Amino acid sequence: MGTEDQEEENRTYPIHIGNTTIRFDDPVQTAETIMIEAGTDEDKTDQKWLYALEGKNMPKDTQFEGSDTVDLSNENRKFFRIVPKGSGRS
Structure with missing residues (x-):
C-alpha cells in the first residue's frame, strides 16, 4: 500500500454547522x-433543508433535501446550515 493510499484511508471530512464540527x-x-x-x-429531517454555504464569490448556496447525496470532498462542502422548510430561504 502506497503513502497516497494510506492518506486516503485515514482521511476524514470535517464539516461545520453553526458551532458544531x-x-x-x-x-x-x-x-x-x-x-x-x-x-x-430523525423524524424531522423531512421538514428541513440542508444548505451548503458557498461563500461570497459563489452565486448562491446549494440546497439539499434529506435523500440527496452530498460529496464532502468538494471544496465548497465545508460549511452548512439547516433551515426549516417554508422559512422563506431559497
Missing part, C-alpha cells in the same frame, strides 16, 4: 445523515 470517514453522505449527526431529530 462533525467528521465523516466517507466523503459521500446523505443530507439526512448530516442533519441527524448535527442533532436534528
